[in-house]
Amino acid sequence: MNNVTDTMNGIETLNRRVREELKWLEFPARSWVPERKYQSRKVHDVIVIGGGMAGLTASGTLKRYGVLNHVVYDMASKDKEGPWVTYARMDTLRSPKTLTGPCLGIPVLTFRAWYEHRFGVQAWETLGLIPRTMWMEYLVWFRNILELPVENEVFVQKIDTADHGLLRLNILRNGKPEEVLTRKVVLATGRDGLGGAYMPDVIRTLPEQFRAHSADMIDFAALKGKRVVVIGAGASAMDNAATALEQGAARVDVLIRRGDIPRINKFTGIGSQGVVQGFVNLPDEWKWRFLDATLSAQTPPPRPSVLRVSQHPNAFFHLNCQIEEIAMDGDVLELITSRGALTTDFIIAATGFNVDLAKRPELQVFSDRIRFWKDRFVPDPDNRCNGIINSELANSPDLGPAFEFQPKAEVICPDLRNIHCFCFPATLSHGKVSGDIPAISDGADRLVKGIVSHFFTEDCDIHFRNLEQFETPELVGDEWQDTPLS
Incomplete structure (x- = not known):
């Protein structure tokens, strides 16, 4: 039997097993949320914005808890959701292959189950790290x-309030405007979920043909034979530098402002179920201390990513090197750095993301009402790494127990509790459960349990009427006969 047939048979065997086990678990759970209409229009219970890993996990968990009247919108075309086959450029994931990820706590939905049924147990034993594009294949299978x-090529333009505590979304579906109503919105919008790519002004002010952010769709083939400068020391810096080299760049200089490339991944050091379940309950001071220490140390790039760059003789690392000025001489960029001058043809800024609601037009109605940590918490001097207040933490949204936004002091905006931030900026409030593979199922479970609780309490009068009106007998009266005592 050939490998293609083996693969098809293996996956079909897994699919049958998944369907059987989901039936045993009564998945999806029976729908129980009272149906709503507004002026004869359909009202969704939940709209999830983002069909990547977080959005898929949230959707699967909603089905598990019987919230079936929901939809997932993603602006990408089908099977292109998230970063995995767009701007992610690593060869493999850095997460261990054994992590359960978005499986909802169901073993047959793990990557391992999918991989072993597709390639065999022996292949699993010899697998090192998970290839990036293979992870996307797994997520596509998970969705299916x-x-x-999931509805693709849907762009959310605006989230607004509507009558009766509903939210109104203005969307473009395949370029055509629509208006939809929902009770809840879940923002599963990834690393840049409350802002966008950050680029220092000295680079951002350059003409676009001379610079890009590492999250942009870069034409690396056009960089063949050119000199490229990459700014940053993280994973994306190494992945973009390596891609440029592999596509024939004449020279790649990696500029790192620190005196050394970070060596230790502090997030790995605190990875445990204790952190996953307990971080959310820490006092504010301890939440800040944990994340400030972690972020200040910076997450190192994976060793294979660095070696992928350094194996090229035309790759150069420059530590303690920060751009101070950039001048243009025709099509050449003249860089003045803290270590001297450097000429290049193109700059890639692997400088991360920041929270900036001005970059999120869909949230403009609420942008001046959303509470951030800086609005109510100032860390004691003893809790500040290097004596400064970490701006990334200060600009984190101050979320409630179900990832819901909360209003600033003296602001009345009850609708904020219906918008849930299930993306990376939630980390300071909830821990690392909404943006990365290891604990994404735990985060989705916390999110959806909160939504379910809110729905039930908000509709408790309806559920009580249903209780009063429930008259399906289990006994009909002929099961016994009253007997005199004597």
Whole structure:
């Protein structure tokens, strides 16, 4: 039997097993949320914005808890959701292959189950790290086997209030405007979920043909034979530098402002179920201390990513090197750095993301009402690494127990509790459960349990009427006969 047939048989065997086990678990759970209409229009219970890993996990968990009247919108075309086959450029994931990821706590939905049924147990034993594009294949299978309600090429333009505590979304579906109503919105919008790519002004002010952010769709083939400067020391810096070299760049200089490339991944050091379940309950001071220490140390790039760059003789690392000025001489960029002058043809800024609601037009109605940590918490001097207040933490949203936004002091905006921030900026409030593979199922479970609780309490009068009106007998009266005592 050939390998293609083996693969098809293996996946079909897994699919049958998944369907059987989901049936045993009564998945999806029976729908129980009272249906709503507004002026004869359909009202969704939940709209999830983002069909990447976080959005798919949230959707699967909603089905598990019986919130079936929901939809997932993603602006990408089908099977292109998230970063994995767009701007992510690493060869493999850095997460260990054994992590359960978005499986909802169901073993047959793990990457391992999918991989072993596709390639065999022996292949699993010899697998090192998970290839990036293979992870996307797994997520596509996950979406399909759970029959998740993802609608592609839908762009959310605006989230606004509507009557009766509803939210109104203005969307473009395949370029055509629509208006939809929902009770809840979940922002599963990834690393840049409350802002966008950050680029220092000295680079951002250059003409676009001379610079890019590492999250942009870069034409690396056009960089063949050119000199490229990459700014940063993280994983994306190394992945973009390596891609440029592999596509034939004449020279790549990696500029790192620190005196050394970070060596230790502090997030790995605190990775445990204790952190996953307990971080959210820490006092504010301890939440800040943990994340300030972690972020100040900076996450190192994976060793294979650095070696992928350094194996090229035309790759150069420059430590303690920060750009101070950039001048243009025709099509050449003249860089003045803290270590001297450097000429190049193109700059890639692997400088991360920042929270900036001005970059999120869909949230403009609420942008001046959302509470951030800086609005109510100032860390004691003893809790500040290097004596400064970490701006990334200060600009984190101050979220409630179900990832819901909260209003600033003296601001009345009850609708904020219906918008849930299930993306990376939630980390300071909830821990690392909404943006990365290891604990994404735990985060989705916390999110959806909060939504379910809110729905039930908000509709408690309806559920009580249903209780009063429930008259399906279990006994009909002929099961016994009253007997005299004597």
